[in-house]
Amino acid sequence: MLLSFAVKNFGSIKDRKEISFLKTGLSGFAGNYVKLTKTESVLKSAVIYGPNASGKSNYLKAFRAMEYLVIHSSNYKLDESIEPYEPFLLDNTCAVSPVEMDISFFYESIQYDYSISFSSKRIEREELFCYPAKSKSLLYSRTAEKDMKFGDYYKGVKKAIEKLLLPNQLFLSKASDNNIDVLKSAYLFFRRGLSVFPLMEDHMESSMAMLYAKRLAEGSSSKFARRFNALICSLDTGISSVTAKERDWQDGALSDLPEEVKTKIKEQYKYEIRTLHPVFENGVKVDERAFEIRSESTGTQSLFAIGGILLDALDKGRVLVVDEFEKNLHPEITKYFIRMFHNPDINQKNAQLIFATHDVSQLSNDHFRRDQVWFTSKDEFGSTEIRRCSDIPGLRLGTPIDKWYASGRIGSTPQIDDRNFIIEMQNGSESEN
Template sequence: MLLSFRVANHRSIRQEQQLNLHPVYDDDRPPGTGWEAVPVAGVFGANASGKTNLLDALEYMARMVVSSHRDAEPDGGILRHPFLLDDDAKGEPSWYVADLLLDEVRYTYGFAVDDDRVIEEWLDSYPMNKKRELFSREGDSVKPGASQDTRELGLVESITEPNVLFLSLAARSRQRDFRPVYDWFARRLQFRRTNEARMPYRLSAMRALEDADRHPEIMDLLRAADLGIEGCGMERVVLDEENLRRQYGGRRIPSRLLRELEDEGPREGVRPWVGHRGRNGVVQMDLHDESAGTQALLEQAPRFLAVLRRGGTFVVDEIDASLHSLLTARLIKLFQNPETNPHRAQLLFTTHDPSLLGRRDGDDILKRDQVWFVEKGEFGETSLYSLTDFKPRKDENRERRYLGGSYGGIPFIDESFTEALLRRGGGTGQEAETQRQAQVQAAQSRD
């Protein structure tokens, strides 16, 4: 479980910013949970404000932990992404720090790097809430904690290059204290990037249909999405040319499959289908006949549900890129409920969708301490801040206040831009303002 994440000098993040996931309001917690961190956190902000860069920083940290020993060339330096709009930042280190709760023990791990080497690195644990230093590093010098095998870690130190993280290699030693943190970055922290949301869904959607029998919650989610779906699955079919053309839905059939068909003749394969309510009963439709939204849900739902089953932290950039807000709200609700989230899984996402600040079925989609905003300053630096900084009332209409600009984190179009568009006859500025006013009115109507 991620308790907090701090980063400095990474892409548009100049000064240290902290995403603190500790709960703030006890009356927003589901009764009897005692979760040490919020299960959901949504980051809102205008385009190019730095939302993605915050998630990119966490992914960069994970990539360094898992593969710095494989990726680094001797004397090859470190690939990093410092803030580019300040000449001083290029010569300063980039910092990454994560506070974790793993098997009821808190850990703090962090490192600082420049273009050439690891400047600092450290790992502390807090069994029984007492600090225990596991190791600390300054440059090439590593100091093992009092509880560690000095000889064993000395061997690890001797093979650690200046541009490689000590944790990446120490986790492979016989010292078990390092494995929980390494394993969290390697296995329990997962990312869905923006470009993945726009990729073709076919293969992953087919896997979802294959898993539908073993994981009935996939079907439950499809039914709850009110897509008119009554069933789904796979059936065995003879893969002749006609069935291949049906499966590929008018798209070009790979020449390899056509050659195999010509050389070996028809063979047995599978046909994915989705059953819809019809006037005369359930009608089985081919997967390629489904809407992009249905295919997106089939592609994404198994990943959300897998995290809920196993635990871990799922990081999603632009969660609303391919899912309707009602579906997104339902997926969020699964993480909020201890019955559907027994392993304290977490969902961290960015979004442009202000409706997620509203309510569904009488409950807040996001609690007050689960909402974060990013803004860019005059010189391009990203600032991250929490809704809790505004001390919001539990019953206030947060969607309306956000659209009205009370919290910041929304795009600002000055009058000169609007007037320039109007002079050119486009009317785009007025249309944008009209659309914003319509969103505010819609939020007011939901109050």
């Protein structure tokens, strides 16, 4: 489970900004959090609101950057650039300073604190702590151009891995290649416990749909297939069932393409999803008719991608990070998806959801606790600010947050100054030479 995540000098985020999943002293909404210890409870979801270009996506993108480095940096070659290095560029000092990220999480019954700092071609700092006996204990600490330090709880190869470690590689990533048992859980959180989708673009939805088509085709009676069918058919789509089968490529299909390209396309689109709809006669169901998924509405097609992603997160107890997943969805369906994480009968493994949205209807008081809602904005220097709703003065229990936010009383809404635009439009109506 995610406890907190902080970012500094990344994208539009100049100063350190942290979102915490630890429950505050606010009462109510017992289904929205789970007890971690006798004194601490962890929230099951967090939502970020703010105007366009205020930093919502950059914050979520930072999750992807950290996940990518942990999983892939061991493959970096000597002097290869660190791809996720994206410093704040509106300040000359920050533009050449390291990116910093700190994450605290609970995985396989152990709490970890993990911090990294990196520049364009070098890991500047990396530290990993654990809490084996409720007290913070060092596993290892690394600073550029210095010998690593290892704590008493670190067991396994040290100097051999350190000697092989390149300046642009994370030790946690390199250690996973060398099967260091004491670091496995920390590494597997990023590999299995975290799912990051910074932006659900159309091509990504298509790729995810193909992935789920394969799973449906290869396991039509599997737990995933049954739950996927039950979810899609419950959302008033008019669909009675969903199937997938291997695509029948007609003779001559793709004949104008090179053989190598044809093979790649056939493998990528090997399976096709079909939806079954009831057929009626005189008001009585008499048959079912199959449609290819591309015949369905854009919203229904989006359901196939986000529905599968949500089911996977709930089934594995993952932390799901997704940007604007409500795209093309009715607000009631979005609301239902969020409530799946708050429903202990559905979310039996304490999966978590953190997402950004513009859907103000989700801010109603019967949906989120105030410590689950965060607002982004930009200061006069173009840097992202992040505020938790429960920390905003004047917001009391029962305050209609959705109405206050929509009216601009909370801030974090676009401030449109169209004076110059109107002047230009008026000038444009005159004849030009």
